[in-house]
Amino acid sequence: MRASWLLASILICWAFAAQAASKTDKEPVGDDVTKLIKEFIERDFYKPVDFPSFAGKHPTNADIDKALADLHASHTHRFMPGTVDYYEVAGIYGPWKSIYQSVFPPDGEAKYDGIAFNTAIIDGKRFVTDVYDGAAAQKAGILVGDELLAVDGKPFDEIGSFKGKAGKVVAVTVRRAANAQPMNIPVTVTSIQPVRMYFDALRASGRIVENSGYEIGYLRLWTLASRQTNDAVEAMLRDGILSGAQGLILDLRGRWGGFSSELPTMLLEDFSDISITMRDGQSFPWQTAWRKPIVVLVDEGTRSNSEVLACAIKRRGFTLIGKKTAGAVLGGRAYLLPDNSLLMLAAGTVRVDDEVLEGKGVMPDEIVETLVPYAMGDDPQLHAAIGEMTRQLSGVSPWRRFLPPERRRCAMETSTTSN
Structure with a gap:
């Protein structure tokens, strides 16, 4: 059984969810759809739950959304056509192309x-x-x-x-x-094509920032959804544009998580013992090359496997800057329903060295607020990361801190705040 779908972060952006609900919340949902939703939840949801039966009750989309929300789990949502999230979820689950042909003609590719x-x-x-x-x-x-x-x-x-x-x-x-x-x-x-767009944005983001005579690498990972992404990161770090960087700012602020069995081992000398356990008891372990300073940017959009990576980096004593992550760390699975909506269900519990991040998130070492309205492209969190990396490279700050066991929990509160 392949586990490539297990950590795809599919938690919807709240702004898009609100917009979609305003258009469709009063529309009725057919019995064929509600029956399948209940069947999938009873069979595959990461823990046993009582999900209501809507047979013959003519529920609306709003009723279904509320019932799913009442499960109180990330990676559990129904995505409706007509939103960017719908296309992106479908794109991340590209192996479904044969099923998608009727939804995305002629080739089944979500675009x-x-x-x-x-x-x-x-x-x-x-x-x-x-x-x-x-x-x-x-x-x-x-x-x-x-x-x-x-x-x-x-x-x-x-x-x-x-x-x-x-x-x-x-x-x-x-x-x-x-x-x-x-x-x-x-x-x-x-x-x-969503995955291609994210891959192109990843490659375009890689650059060297010069500050106080130091060459600082910068790379933004919007998603970890494909092997192609991992290969591109490895190429940039080993012999590409970032190979000469004295330190790396890894930007994990973003939209989606994704699955990656290789990327964390590239960025850490030693990696946390990460596994995912399914409802039926099956466990899937993960399997280390960058030996320079790392500063990681996180925010409330950092979710799923991006949170796993952020936690693993934090546990190794590297610095995280930004805001607390989403706390959306369950294994997700997708289903195409008869009305062409996409159902995402949490299907497995994820642990990082036996710490569960679901509902908690990862706390940064330094909290830096950022205001979006009229920001004119300014990025205070990135400025803070460049400053911290410069201090580390100059020897003012240690670039790797020894953390006793009681300090290694990722959801721990922090005491440092910058405005």
């Missing part, structure tokens, strides 16, 4: 038209939260913190604003400062 950025509603306004390296939005000059007002003069829809426009230029209207006049930014829409 959507877009400009490769993420947004969220903050205080009633929509702001850009992420811009992927090397992709359309970044090339056009869109910045994290831009208030998104319209696309081609119409209200923004994460799929609808760009659907059918691949290769065409759209006008994205943003406000860069609170009292600034709106500005139109022309952006060329592209056809996005």
